[in-house]
Amino acid sequence: xxxxxxxxxxxxxxxxxxxxxxxxxxxxxxxxxxxxxxxxxxxxxxxxxxxxxxxxxxxxxxxxxxxxxxxxxxxxxxxxxxxxxxxxxxxxxxxxxxxxxxxxxxxxxxxxxxxxxxxxxxxxxxxxxxxxxxxxxxxxxxxxxxxxxxxxxxxxxxxxxxxxxxxxxxxxxxxxxxxxxxxxxxxxxxxxxxxxxxxxxxxxxxxxxxxxxxxxxxxxxxxxxxxxxxxxxxxxxxxxxxxxxxxxxxxxxxxxxxxxxxxxxxxxxxxxx
Amino acid sequence: xxxxxxxxxxxxxxxxxxxxxxxxxxxxxxxxxxxxxxxxxxxxxxxxxxxxxxxxxxxxxxxxxxxxxxxxxxxxxxxxxxxxxxxxxxxxxxxxxxxxxxxxxxxxxxxxxxxxxxxxxxxxxxxxxxxxxxxxxxxxxxxxxxxxxxxxxxxxxxxxxxxxxxxxxxxxxxxxxxxxxxxxxxxxxxxxxxxxxxxxxxxxxxxxxxxxxxxxxxxxxxxxxxxxxxxxxxxxxxxxxxxxxxxxxxxxxxxxxxxxxxxxxxxxxxxxxxxxxxxxxxxxxxxxxxxxxxxxxxxxxxxxxxxxxxxxx
Numbered sequence: 001x002x003x004x005x006x007x008x009x010x011x012x013x014x015x016x017x018x019x020x021x022x023x024x025x026x027x028x029x030x031x032x033x034x035x036x037x038x039x040x041x042x043x044x045x046x047x048x049x050x051x052x053x054x055x056x057x058x059x060x061x062x063x064x065x066x067x068x069x070x071x072x073x074x075x076x077x078x079x080x081x082x083x084x085x086x087x088x089x090x091x092x093x094x095x096x097x098x099x100x101x102x103x104x105x106x107x108x109x110x111x112x113x114x115x116x117x118x119x120x121x122x123x124x125x126x127x128x129x130x131x132x133x134x135x136x137x138x139x140x141x142x143x144x145x146x147x148x149x150x151x152x153x154x155x156x157x158x159x160x161x162x163x164x165x166x167x168x169x170x171x172x173x174x175x176x177x178x179x180x181x182x183x184x185x186x187x188x189x190x191x192x193x194x195x196x197x198x199x200x201x202x203x204x205x206x207x208x209x210x211x212x213x214x215x216x217x218x219x220x221x222x223x224x225x226x227x228x229x230x231x232x233x234x235x236x237x238x239x240x241x242x243x244x245x246x247x248x249x250x251x252x253x254x255x256x257x258x259x260x261x262x263x264x265x266x267x268x269x270x271x272x273x
Numbered sequence: 274x275x276x277x278x279x280x281x282x283x284x285x286x287x288x289x290x291x292x293x294x295x296x297x298x299x300x301x302x303x304x305x306x307x308x309x310x311x312x313x314x315x316x317x318x319x320x321x322x323x324x325x326x327x328x329x330x331x332x333x334x335x336x337x338x339x340x341x342x343x344x345x346x347x348x349x350x351x352x353x354x355x356x357x358x359x360x361x362x363x364x365x366x367x368x369x370x371x372x373x374x375x376x377x378x379x380x381x382x383x384x385x386x387x388x389x390x391x392x393x394x395x396x397x398x399x400x401x402x403x404x405x406x407x408x409x410x411x412x413x414x415x416x417x418x419x420x421x422x423x424x425x426x427x428x429x430x431x432x433x434x435x436x437x438x439x440x441x442x443x444x445x446x447x448x449x450x451x452x453x454x455x456x457x458x459x460x461x462x463x464x465x466x467x468x469x470x471x472x473x474x475x476x477x478x479x480x481x482x483x484x485x486x487x488x489x490x491x492x493x494x495x496x497x498x499x500x501x502x503x504x505x506x507x508x509x510x511x512x513x514x515x516x517x518x519x520x521x522x523x524x525x526x527x528x529x530x531x532x533x534x535x536x537x538x539x540x541x542x543x544x545x546x547x548x549x550x551x552x553x554x555x556x557x558x559x560x561x562x563x564x565x566x567x568x569x570x571x572x573x574x575x576x577x578x579x580x581x582x583x584x585x586x
Contacts, residue, residue, distance in 0.1 A: 014406030085313035094306030201414035
């Protein structure tokens with residue numbers, strides 16, 4: 001009895017959670033976006049017109065490319081330098097390790113948004129990096145949460161493995177590359193997926209740093225369309241929701257394909273410290 | 274360089290021991306760690322420590338934007354920026370708005386995610402589907418999801434169509450009393466999956482014996498949830514709380530887009546939104562920096578109080 005009730009509540013809740021996604025997609029392929037209850041069910045007026053329309057307002061391909069470069073840059077920096085730092089923090093005794101670890105924890109408490117004024121002063125006003133990929137990527141170049149996760153992964157490996165490799169005469173870089181990395185590869189995917197959604201979905205920073213429409217990631221150009229142009233369009237929602245589908249699709253698709261990697265144990269190891 | 278450091282990590286030959294132990298005292302036993310961690314350390318110094326210091330410096334000076342490299346005078350003004358900020362009704366309003374956000378968001382998040390996690394824990398049909406459903410808003414861009422909510426909650430939107438005569442006037446997003454609650458609901462929905470994950474992980478650490486002894490003592494499901502589960506996941510609750518406060522402090526996209534730049538009379542403006550308006554739009558980064566410093570202090574204080582309460586247990 002309670003089992004059935006539990007399932008029922010969970011599934012109804014799940015449908016409620018998914019409804020906005022369904023509604024977003026259905027409306028984006030309708031000829032006339034319908035706000036009444038009837039709009040929930042496709043009426044047969046299937047069309048890609050809204051996608052064509054949003055593509056005329058914001059260059060979808062260019063925006064997607066900008067999002068991709070921004071995200072790719074952050075991923076590259078985080079994986080290369082984050083793995084090195086995570087390994088050092090987990091496995092090597094060096095001066096300053098404790099300090100670096102404390103600062104890494106502190107970074108996760110002090111929200112990035114609160115630093116936007118000084119970072120804006122530095123990157124846009126002092127170094128003149130507005131409307132550049134470098135300016136976009138720099139503040140996110142190494143994701144601290146990912147470094148923390150990398151450290152947790154390396155920490156979980158047995159010490160014997162490392163002493164054995166050192167006895168065999170392997171250098172630390174070789175141990176990292178041939179012993180440690182292959183063992184944490186599945187967990188690594190989790191950290192990479194979580195890192196991906198950060199810059200892909202980020203709005204405030206690229207919004208501040210890009211004024212040139214050709215440099216804006218999709219989240220920024222879509223937001224600008226919503227707040228500037230949409231008010232004057234006759235029926236803006238079809239185009240807006242088409243843009244929203246394009247922005248949402250890559251992250252949702254990655255998540256659905258790799259959903260087993262968004263596992264509780266990996267996150268748990270990350271949050272327990 | 275790397276090979277030398279690596280070998281010193283495995284133990285130096287006997288003859289060189291005194292020298293390498295001196296070096297070890299200075300750099301640690303495996304100095305290669307310094308090299309590996311250096312890029313990250315430099316990154317933290319450049320985009321965390323330095324900006325934090327710069328924010329404090331700006332907040333104590335009469336600071337304005339100038340062309341790169343231009344020599345301008347920026348006099349020290351003491352607490353003037355802080356006085357201006359604290360005396361500004363729009364700023365005070367934005368801090369109160371975050372409190373309102375937290376009052377709605379925190380209890381909803383804790384209650385819903387704990388109940389969902391408890392229900393999802395253990396054998397259940399359609400696990401993958403449920404996991405996707407509850408977590409997919411978390412991985413999706415706020416800008417994309419805000420679009421649907423705008424469509425749902427607009428004047429003639431589906432929510433009002435459903436409510437008919439019960440629809441609020443003025444409508445949700447332009448209503449002084451409702452703009453902030455709608456934002457709090459949106460964020461609760463979007464972030465809920467993450468706290469469900471945290472609770473699911475925490476539930477693995479609650480000893481099964483406690484449930485057994487509770488049922489031996491005649492406790493029903495509700496009782497054992499209240500007396501075993503809730504105290505058992507308390508560290509996770511602390512974490513969910515801190516994450517909610519950080520989310521509240523970071524709030525920008527939702528009030529900016531969902532309520533068109535902070536709602537009627539700033540009813541849903543967040544401190545970061547006011548920072549943006551004052552600092553970037555109106556060109557007074559000094560007062561904006563003061564808001565940022567006050568927020569950092571607020572978040573750190575709350576985190577410290579949390580830590581203190583947790584460690585006292």
